[in-house]
Amino acid sequence: MRTCWYRPPAVRYNLGVTQSSSAAPEAPQGVDTEKPSAARVYDWLLGGTQNWAVDREFGRRVERMWPPIKPGARHNREFLHRAVRAALDAGIRQFLDLGSGMPTAGNVHEVVADYLADDERATVVYVDYEPVAAAHATLILERQNATEWAGLVQADVRDPDAILDHETTRRLIDFDRPVCVLMVAVLHFVGPDEDxxxxxxxxxxxxxxxSRLVLSHMTVGxxxxxxxxxxxxxxxxxxHTTNPVWLRDRAEIESWFADxxxxxxxVTHLPDWRPVRELAPEEEIARPFAWCGVAVKPGPGER
Ligand SMILES: C[S@@+](CC[C@H](N)C(=O)[O-])C[C@H]1O[C@@H](n2cnc3c(N)ncnc32)[C@H](O)[C@@H]1O
Incomplete structure (x- = not known):
């Protein structure tokens, strides 16, 4: 039986709600606390604390109208973890996490550190343009004494040259060795006019x-x-947020793997990519709304 979870909105939301300063973390310079941001709403959906009233209010209202949002965020995060472990299994030791989001439980460098033996080495570069995500990621890496092998580039993924030539990227990634490029739940924030x-x-x-390319993307599916x-x-x-979302069909998402x-x-729905657990019945509602996959770059003679 299909659960009926969608109710058409009775009112248009006023997203310019005022912020309650009591629970909010201090905003780094340049942070827009008047409009919800994708990074902070996603953090709230995953149970994090780096969000403001405007983000929580937006998240709660969207969840009331569209309950798949919360299990969908968890499915996405779990896919990211499985894809990182699969890359580690394949021997990859360099990760470029584009649109890495607010550091929350199970960041890429933590999955990597958990996986590797003490004497093994890997590197991780996080990229996000959201100031809170960038500030918090930097803080976490410093606190965990991980800055030698993991770093943060605050930049826009739509500007690949700025990211690929950035000194932190160049310090941590050797482009002569395979890299796992993660574009997980970020490309649906890139509009059709932005190529x-x-x-x-x-x-x-x-x-x-x-090298590997890991993609997930929201869809009507x-x-x-x-x-x-x-x-x-x-x-x-x-x-109405700082990060408009664009839904795309499977064929377009799949085309980004090229050859x-x-x-x-x-290419599957998130919970179907090498699952390691059964979904609870209430999580099933989120299944259709994203496509994901992982591809490996072939050598010159392999095509
Ligand atoms: C939904 S979160 C996904 C986080 C993480 N990749 C994951 O899947 O768990 C999307 C992140 O992409 C970031 N983002 C969106 N568009 C971006 C852009 N053009 N450049 C850099 N980051 C971007 C947002 O700030 C947000 O932190």
């Missing part, structure tokens, strides 16, 4: 054979009727 395919291609071209209307309503709400070899089990 998302060209952005992904720039990162694909910068890394050598054996195979949903129809009320379910499709629900995710479209969700995307429309994000147009790379898509690993098993192919």
């Amino acid at each position: 998302p395919g060209g952005v992904v291609a720039a990162y694909r071209d910068a890394v050598p054979p054996g 195979d949903a129809t009727g009320e379910a499709a209307a629900g995710v479209e309503w969700f995307a429309a709400q994000y147009r 790379w070899d898509v690993t098993e089990p192919g």
Whole structure:
């Protein structure tokens, strides 16, 4: 039986709500606390504390109208963890996490550190343009004494040259060795006029054979009727934030892997990519609304 979770909005939200300063962390310079941000709303959805009243209020209202948002965020984060472990299993020791978000439980460098033996080494570069995410990631890396092998570049993923040539990237990533490029839940913030395919291609071209591209992206997917209307309503709400969301179909998302070899089990919904646990019944509602996959760059003679 299909759960009916979508109710059309009765009111348009006023997203310019005032902030309650009591629970909010101190805002670094340049932070817009008047409008919700994707990084901070996602942090709230995952149970984090680096968010303001405006983010929580937006998150709660969207969740009331579109409950898949919370289990969907968890599915996405768990996919990221499985994809990072799969890259480690394949011997990759360099990670470029584009649109890394607010550091929350199970950051890439923590998954990596958990996986590796004490005498093994890997490097991680986080990239996000959100000032709170950038400030908090820097703080966490400093507190964990991880700055020698992990760093943060505060930059826009739509500017690949700035990221690939950044001194932190150059210090931590050797582009002659395979890199795991993570673009997890970030490309749906890149608009159709901003050449998302060209952005992904720039990162694909910068890394050598054996590198991996990890993608996840929101979609209407195979949903129809009320379910499709629900995710479209969700995307429309994000147009009022600092990060508008664009839904795309599977074919377009898949095209960003170009001629790379898509690993098993192919492009799937988030919980179906090498699952390690059963979904609880209440989590099923989020299944249709994202596509994900992992591909490996072939060598010159392999195509
Ligand atoms: C939904 S979160 C995903 C975080 C993490 N990748 C994950 O999947 O758990 C999306 C992140 O992408 C960041 N982001 C969106 N557009 C961006 C851009 N053009 N450049 C850099 N970061 C961006 C947001 O600030 C936010 O932190």
